[in-house]
Amino acid sequence: MGRSYIVEDAVEGCLSKLCEQKAGSVTGLLLGQSSPQRDFVVMATRTPPREETPAGNPVDKEWVSEHARQVSRMLPGGLSVLGVFIITDTEAKDTLTTLRQLVFAMESLVSSEQLWSPAEDDVSDCVALHVNRKTRKTFCRTFDVKDPKSTAKPADWRYQAGVCSSWSMVSCCLHVDMLVPLPDNKTDPENMDKCLKEELRGWAQRLESGVCLMDGRKLAEDAELPGGQKRNVRQTYTAQILVTPSEQRLADEEQRCGGSVSIRGAVHSRAYLHSNKPKARLAQKLLKRDAVSTVTTRVQMLLEELLTSEDENKSSSKQKRELFCLPHRVFCPLKASGPLCVCDYQFSDESVCEVTERLKEMLDIDAAEEDLDSSQEAPGEITEREVGAEPTVETVVALVPKRNSFIGVAMATAVALLATAASMLYLNDV
Amino acid sequence: MVVTDSSDSGTILRVRGPLEFKCQLDSTDALLMQKVISRTFATLHSQVKSESCVLTVCDSSLIIWPNKGVYVTPEEITPNTLCEDIHQWIQTDEQESAGKRSSKKKNKKSSAASVINLRLMMEVTKTGPLSAPILRRTLQKSHFLSTTLPMDCVVRTTCSDTIKDAFERLLEALTHQLCEMEKVTLQHMKGATLLVPEPLHFLLPEPKGLVTVVYPAGVPDSQLETHRKELHQQFELPDDWPYFRRANAFHFSNEPYKDGYLRNPHVVLTHPTLDNGKVYLVQGIYSYHHYMQDHMDDNGWGCAYRSLQTICSWFTQQGYVERAVPTHREIQQTLVDVGDKQGSFVGSRQWIGSIEVQVVLNQLLEVTSKIMFVSQGSELASKGRELANHFLTEGTPIMIGGGVLAHTILGVAWSETTGQIRYLILDPHYTGAEDLQVITDKGWCGWKGPDFWDQTAYYNLCLPQRPKVI
Numbered sequence: 001m002g003r004s005y006i007v008e009d010a011v012e013g014c015l016s017k018l019c020e021q022k023a024g025s026v027t028g029l030l031l032g033q034s035s036p037q038r039d040f041v042v043m044a045t046r047t048p049p050r051e052e053t054p055a056g057n058p059v060d061k062e063w064v065s066e067h068a069r070q071v072s073r074m075l076p077g078g079l080s081v082l083g084v085f086i087i088t089d090t091e092a093k094d095t096l097t098t099l100r101q102l103v104f105a106m107e108s109l110v111s112s113e114q115l116w117s118p119a120e121d122d123v124s125d126c127v128a129l130h131v132n133r134k135t136r137k138t139f140c141r142t143f144d145v146k147d148p149k150s151t152a153k154p155a156d157w158r159y160q161a162g163v164c165s166s167w168s169m170v171s172c173c174l175h176v177d178m179l180v181p182l183p184d185n186k187t188d189p190e191n192m193d194k195c196l197k198e199e200l201r202g203w204a205q206r207l208e209s210g211v212c213l214m215d216g217r218k219l220a221e222d223a224e225l226p227g228g229q230k231r232n233v234r235q236t237y238t239a240q241i242l243v244t245p246s247e248q249r250l251a252d253e254e255q256r257c258g259g260s261v262s263i264r265g266a267v268h269s270r271a272y273l274h275s276n277k278p279k280a281r282l283a284q285k286l287l288k289r290d291a292v293s294t295v296t297t298r299v300q301m302l303l304e305e306l307l308t309s310e311d312e313n314k315s316s317s318k319q320k321r322e323l324f325c326l327p328h329r330v331f332c333p334l335k336a337s338g339p340l341c342v343c344d345y346q347f348s349d350e351s352v353c354e355v356t357e358r359l360k361e362m363l364d365i366d367a368a369e370e371d372l373d374s375s376q377e378a379p380g381e382i383t384e385r386e387v388g389a390e391p392t393v394e395t396v397v398a399l400v401p402k403r404n405s406f407i408g409v410a411m412a413t414a415v416a417l418l419a420t421a422a423s424m425l426y427l428n429d430v
Numbered sequence: 431m432v433v434t435d436s437s438d439s440g441t442i443l444r445v446r447g448p449l450e451f452k453c454q455l456d457s458t459d460a461l462l463m464q465k466v467i468s469r470t471f472a473t474l475h476s477q478v479k480s481e482s483c484v485l486t487v488c489d490s491s492l493i494i495w496p497n498k499g500v501y502v503t504p505e506e507i508t509p510n511t512l513c514e515d516i517h518q519w520i521q522t523d524e525q526e527s528a529g530k531r532s533s534k535k536k537n538k539k540s541s542a543a544s545v546i547n548l549r550l551m552m553e554v555t556k557t558g559p560l561s562a563p564i565l566r567r568t569l570q571k572s573h574f575l576s577t578t579l580p581m582d583c584v585v586r587t588t589c590s591d592t593i594k595d596a597f598e599r600l601l602e603a604l605t606h607q608l609c610e611m612e613k614v615t616l617q618h619m620k621g622a623t624l625l626v627p628e629p630l631h632f633l634l635p636e637p638k639g640l641v642t643v644v645y646p647a648g649v650p651d652s653q654l655e656t657h658r659k660e661l662h663q664q665f666e667l668p669d670d671w672p673y674f675r676r677a678n679a680f681h682f683s684n685e686p687y688k689d690g691y692l693r694n695p696h697v698v699l700t701h702p703t704l705d706n707g708k709v710y711l712v713q714g715i716y717s718y719h720h721y722m723q724d725h726m727d728d729n730g731w732g733c734a735y736r737s738l739q740t741i742c743s744w745f746t747q748q749g750y751v752e753r754a755v756p757t758h759r760e761i762q763q764t765l766v767d768v769g770d771k772q773g774s775f776v777g778s779r780q781w782i783g784s785i786e787v788q789v790v791l792n793q794l795l796e797v798t799s800k801i802m803f804v805s806q807g808s809e810l811a812s813k814g815r816e817l818a819n820h821f822l823t824e825g826t827p828i829m830i831g832g833g834v835l836a837h838t839i840l841g842v843a844w845s846e847t848t849g850q851i852r853y854l855i856l857d858p859h860y861t862g863a864e865d866l867q868v869i870t871d872k873g874w875c876g877w878k879g880p881d882f883w884d885q886t887a888y889y890n891l892c893l894p895q896r897p898k899v900i
Contacts, residue, residue, distance in 0.1 A: 173558030175482075179452050181574035182567075192567065211486065211493075211551065216503055218491040242484050242493070242551040245477075246450035246578050254623060257574040260454055265563025266556060295563070302565060321568050328562035378561040 002155040003125055003142050004038040005082075008163040011044045018046055018087055019133045025095075026087040027064055027102065029071055033078050033274050034123035035282075040274055041082060041127075042164050042340060045071065045363045059086070064102050065109040071362055072110050073297045074342050076331075077271025077290025078167075081110060083127030083142070092130040092139035096152060099128035100143060107145040115197070115204045115296055116289050121281075127155065164272070165338040168225065168235035170214065170283045171270035173376075174291050178203060178264075181257035189306040192261055196299055204292040210243035212284040219280040225273070234339045239287055267294050268329055268376035272340055298326040298345060305347075325380035330355055331373040332365065341373070348379050440588045441513055442640065444682070445485055445600055447550025448578040449474055455573040455622055464616055467624075471612040474579070477552065478604050485597065488547040490519040495553075496597045509594035513587045516546055545682055550581055550604070573622045582629040583607055584640050603642075610644040618646040625649065630679040638665055640680060651675050651749060658900050670898040675749025681715075691717035691743070692864050695856075695875040696840050702852045702877050707845035710818040711854065713825030716744040716840075718875070719755065720860040726758060729861060731779040734836035735761055736858030737829040738787045741838070741894055742795065744827055750897055751795045764790050783831045784892035791894055802891040807832065807883035814844035814851045824896045827856070832889030835859070839891075843877065852877045 011030075018026050028046035032039060047067050050060065068081045075081075084102045086095050103126045124146040130139040140157035144150040180199045182191060211218060214225060214237050225237065271286035302324055327345035332355075334340045342363060344355050352369050359365045453470040455463050477483065485494045495501040500509040507515070583603035587596045611627035618625045625646040632641050643661060645654060658674045667673055687693060693715050701709045719739035721729045728735060735758050742755045756764070762778070765771040770789055788799040804810055820828065821841055828839040841854035860874040869875050883889065 172555040173560055175554050175556050175560070176563050181454070181576075182569075184571065187567070187569050207554075210554070213493070213503070218493060218503065240553055240555045242486065242553050244447060244549070245552050246448045254573060254575050256571070257454070258571055259567065259569040260572075260574065261568075262566045263563050264566075266558060266560035267563065268558055298563070299565070320570065321566065324565045324567070326563045326565060375559060377559050380562045380564045 002153045004156040007041040007159050009161045012159050014044045028085050029081050030083045032082050048361050059098055061105045065106045068106040069109050076343050077286040085129040087131040087133050089133050095130050103128050103143050115201050116292050166275040168273045170237040170239050170287050172239040173266050174269050175266045179262045182259045184256050184258040187259045189303050193303045206243045207288050210241050213240040221281040223280045224277050328377040328379050332367045442545045442586050444584045445548040445550050446582045451579050452576045482553045484551045484553050485548045489521045492519050496601045500594045500597050510592050513591045513596045614644045614646050633680045672749050672900050677747055677749030695869050702843045704845040704850045706847040709843045710821035711841035712827050715747045716740050720858045722861045733858040734782045737836050737838045741827050745795050761790050764793050768793050784890035787829045787892045798895050800893040804889045807887050808885040810883050811880040817842040818844050820893050826894040829892040833884040833887035
């Protein structure tokens, strides 16, 4: 008895359309939510074309993995990359090895970015779907990514309408306040990354062991979320998270440092839950993971930018104090799939159209600007001061991102010129 | 000390939780450093007073926001609910300890006021939308200090206190503790090194009750005498009992002792009532040492050693000394060191008597003892007044050796008018496990009459004298 995949009707349409395209193989990702009994697939998204390689080439494992990594960053809690699909003219058995390599490579890259610890009830099976272009027949198998020697197991693939129409959502607005020392003489972005990652890991652990309230009440882990299973009524829950303010450290630390990094502000975090009697434990787990991942992702993105911009501006003087705004979160609904949204991150001086472009590239979503929801978070404001801080000259570096994206080289150059032209703002604390 | 009944029936609320203390010291100038430390404490003050400060009741679903008009969840409980009612919401494992089930044993004294444990937490979620995070990078060579403040506050409530009253007092206690911690931290700073301020609770004689004191971690009691003197003055306490030594910190009943020894097994006993008689007991806390403990088979020869160990444990636990209870070998070595015994004594199974006990107490713990001699066991019946006086003024356990046995006397019940006397005996000849029920049921710790003693043998008693220090 293998796993059972309940698949949104729209996915069938999407796969059919992809079958009609050019010859050669088409790969892509399958997105949705796992549960111990069955898995739900809500969306399929094709691997974006790589410019240097013409279509019809052998499958590029690294490209698919990188796509999966980027897409994972765009999925709120409860949604993840469940596996891959491949559309070819060949027989299912011929693509087995390819699919296996894709699944393992992709899982390995995506999980390397996750700072939370795996739970016992996590499903470790990934789906590998083969679609025969000519017959449109699907062949569904799974691999257990925890076992490097696992073989393909057959799985059930069933289309259904309105799979996620009554999925519920739990959300919260989470305040982040971290202060990390930077080692002496090692204040560059790479070391910042290392120090911040360690702090984020500790923060993730504190969050994981924190108490989670749903709509103001502390529920037993096995309790079902209140509200019942009324069809066509979407439940939304507001969560509150209480943490123990710090780990019980045995030794106090006193160290020389070359500086420090602080992160202060709030993030909107959310998770979607399938409608099959979800338990409080699941809601907590998914919400907390989303909180960890949204903060981690933004810090990663910022550091990636800093790394590239500092590489190019080697001569720039190291300011004593610099403030950087982390990008804020923007949501976009998946129209056909009910209440679900994907998300993206917008730096303070990016325009909305860049968000819609990325949504198109990564997830093949045609979104209009009006569809986007930027109301969950306000862009970072630089008005905060520490209690009793002395006035200083603070430098706000407005980063124009040169993403490691799939956009053509021409666009990137234009963006780089803008960056050097005018991006330093000086603020005086008065 | 004459035993008094504790009439206290209220509940103690105890909140514990770590608060993160992080700051950057840019310069080594003492004044500037103090400013930074004070500023960091100020941040912690505002954290504790903010709406994000949360107190959760352990083993229950109760959560209280003391700064949001004392808001409580679940909704069945309101700020006006009586504090006592919180007990109903706490899940307990209904496993009563063995010694309390028997109807013969009274245990009023050991179950003092009940304790409700609370955890200090912070709510990290707020109502949004709020601004996205800002990353600030500061380049400045400095010292980074990072430590955890172990907050630990208690508040005693009466049966008429509501949750609102109690939690507002808890919050005051937390704020006050932060102030105390700041004082202690600044007082004991050495350069850029901070000593963690540790709160401890001490039980003072009624009506003062439980009092919390903050001591700097790592500074031994011997260096804190001035602090203790101030406390004795503040609380108007006599100068001859070390109320505020760390070892005397109040032990909450829900915390087991890590070393596994039983403490004060006598408290579960029913004390005898004699006509016009009073009960005089050992003061403070001791642990029960007996045959076969610590993987040491001293069955048949070690009884005096065990009694000596019980006495030593008393001095350690009241904070007079900071050494562990000596082993048989250490006791023997001490006697060799002072010249009382030959070198071959060490590792032997030779008995010791009350004189040796006196010598070891003097050498290892700097404690002097009085020796009482009775030429016949029957004379012990007439020693009621002296023994009662000993427990009143010294309060230490007594070692008694004679015949072929040694025992520990923990108290007497004595009537001045009738002369009736009973002795509370702790018997080191017990070879079993640390089972309070067995030990008290079978009389290994129990009240004995004058016929307990060998009427014709002579006895020596070692009465350790309590150092009159704080």
